Amino acid sequence: MDVVRSNLDGAKVAFYGMIQYANLVGVAIGYTIASSISMKAIRRARCFHTHGHAKPCSSSSIPYMIVFGTVQIIFSQISDFNQISWLSIVVVIMSFTYSSIGLSLSIAQTISNGGKGSLTGISIGASVTSTQKVWHSLQAFDDIAFAYSFSNILIEIQDTIKAPPPSKSKVMQKATRLSVVTTTIFYMLCGCMGYVAFGDTVSDNLLMGFGFYEPF
CATH class of the missing domain: 1.20.5 (Single alpha-helices involved in coiled-coils or other helix-helix interfaces)
Incomplete structure (x- = not known):
């Protein structure tokens, strides 16, 4: 405010x-x-x-x-909870780790079984109606928007930069561009490779929705 x-x-x-x-x-x-x-x-x-x-x-x-x-x-x-630097480091490591695991397992699955799915997505037929496909597409846009919800904490991030006010905005612009590009690459790879690996039967939970229960 x-x-x-x-x-x-x-x-x-x-x-x-x-x-x-x-x-x-x-x-x-x-x-x-x-x-x-x-x-x-x-x-x-x-x-x-x-x-x-x-x-x-x-x-x-x-x-x-x-x-x-x-x-x-x-x-x-907890006062100044957003100032805890080690917590941010843990979050970054965790995010990269689970994204990398999901991506690696999807690539391995694709190599072993061959690619599945199509460029137009899930096929309309007995299991999926056209209305359901439209609804699922809208849900996908919602998931994409949810993945970029970091805008709520941009001000808090900028507040932690140890730089004079004029250069803070430049640092934030570079950091935002880098984070958006990195996030987009990782999530697009996970989403696309997950679909290529399992086709129309792919689950919305990449690590737990299908086939990846072992090794435990």
């Missing part, structure tokens, strides 16, 4: 402030859902490893949403 107020005044501050907070709530909900799916997938993989792949190993995501939401509330009480 301080950033909005420094550039605008009057009713515009309230208007853009509402948009800003609505976007923040939406991103928080998105991360809560994504985290619960990830935790559920880890439990499912553990279940398959223990009981075999014949067991359904199904569970609800709601308890994980509650756990993650509670942890968010607790962490949000």
Whole structure:
């Protein structure tokens, strides 16, 4: 809100402030859902490893949403939480690691079984209607937008740069360009290679949705 107020005044501050907070709530909900799916997938993989792949190993995501939401509330009480530099390093390493694992497994699967899928995506037929394909395409755009939700923390990132104010914007421009290019390359490779590896049966969870339960 301080950033909005420094550039605008009057009713515009309230208007853009509402948009800003609505976007923040939406991103928080998105991360809560994504985290619960990830935790559920880890439990499912553990279940398959223990009981075999014949067991359904199904569970609800709601308890994980509650756990993650509670942890968010607790962490949000820590003062200057966004200033913890080692936490950012851990996040970067973790993101590159799981993206690299998913990409490597997809490439290996493609080499062993040959490429699948088509340039137009999932084929319309008995299993997928044209309406469902349109809906899935819109969901894909939503996933892409969610992957670039870092704009909410650009101001906090800029605040940590040890440079005089005039050069901060130049540093941020370079950092943003580099991060967007790197993120795009990694996520596009993961998405495309995952589809090439498994075709129309590909799951929305690259690491846990199909075939990658072993090695545990």
